[in-house]
Amino acid sequence: MPTEQALTAEQRGALGEYRARWAAVRRSTAPANRGAAERAVRLAYQSAGLEPPARIVWCDSPFALAELAGRMSGDDGRNVRLRLVDRLRRRIASLVARRLHRKVLATIESDVNPADGLVSAAAEVVVRSVPEQNPSMFGQLRRTGLSLSGLLEAIVAPRNFTTCAAGPHDLSWLGAYDYLREVLGLRGETESLRGLMQLAMSAGWLQPHERTCWLAERPNLLCGDARDRLHQASGPALRYPDGWSIWAWRGVEVPRWIIEHKDRITLAAIDEQIDVQVRRCMIEIMTPERYVALGGATPIAEDETGILWRRNWLAADAWAAVEVVNATPEPDGTRRHFFLQVPANLRTAREAVAWTYGMRAEAYAHLVHRT
Known part of the structure; x- marks a missing residue:
């Protein structure tokens, strides 16, 4: 024993x-x-x-x-x-x-x-x-x-x-x-x-x-984000002494230029990208706000919670984000707009906002009504 x-x-x-x-x-x-x-x-x-x-x-x-x-x-x-x-x-x-x-x-x-x-x-x-x-x-x-x-x-x-x-x-x-x-x-x-x-x-x-x-x-460089995913916003996330390197954004390996030449990320470049994960990283690096402002996505639903935006490439390949307005005004009285990426199968802004809280739309609506 x-x-x-x-x-x-x-x-x-x-x-x-x-x-x-x-x-x-x-x-x-x-x-x-x-x-x-x-x-x-x-x-x-x-x-x-x-x-x-x-x-x-x-x-x-x-x-x-x-x-x-x-x-x-x-x-x-x-x-x-x-x-x-x-x-x-x-x-x-x-x-x-x-x-x-x-x-x-x-x-x-x-x-x-x-x-x-x-x-x-x-x-x-x-x-x-x-x-x-x-x-x-x-x-x-x-x-x-x-x-x-x-x-x-x-x-x-x-x-x-x-x-x-x-x-x-x-x-x-x-x-x-x-x-x-x-x-x-x-x-x-x-x-x-x-x-x-x-x-x-x-x-x-x-x-x-x-x-x-x-x-x-x-390696002489190993970088990650708060969730321990390989990530570096300005250079390689993994590098060895002979120069062999990997560029990554929130756990997704991406081409070097996407990290080091962000100005080359355009709507056309995003549409030409075949890899779905890399494409989504490109939108995140460009920022969803700018992507929407440039006409990359179309509004498909709007209610008191916000606006749901979507971009479809193929039947099973789409991107979506919900635009919400900060309830607390800025010192100058304006209110900031935030874009939260959400699953592309969501149909309403309320459903998308509820998803960001880990809730169903009905439960979220009840909570908002009570508040």
């Missing part, structure tokens, strides 16, 4: 410290500590029962890493992420489970390693943008060798960047084990994770193979 059934007040107090420490690790934009990272790679390989790699290759971005690793040969050996990270994690988790009640462990993991939307978003855009690493079965066999095990690997476990590489989001679970090691004293159980912990604290992405391990620098 596990010996640790509950955390003490002091141990609970330390959870916040480790949560902050590992959030800083995941979101770090400091240059990689290359010496510490290379020592960590060798220690991590040894802990996983692997010979240290003969070569450690540094890249200035995960994009560059994917390009280089995509040209690997048989000399680099098979990918060992499964052994280096995933199997080792399961093995250590099994050891820890003998010492710690599962509810206590669940509390530690959720408190120290909560969901990190910004880091997950950065990882998603990296995976979506890097060169494809999934070779044909013949290509995999050339790399792994014409053996039965190589054939089985090519059939059962096709390789791509997601399965071959690991980023900060893939190693964030180490924070809970750092806490277990330092606060609860489970040093023996977590000893094999020291290399991975140091690697997570010292570098960005990695792609480990038997004889070559590719490492990438961290």
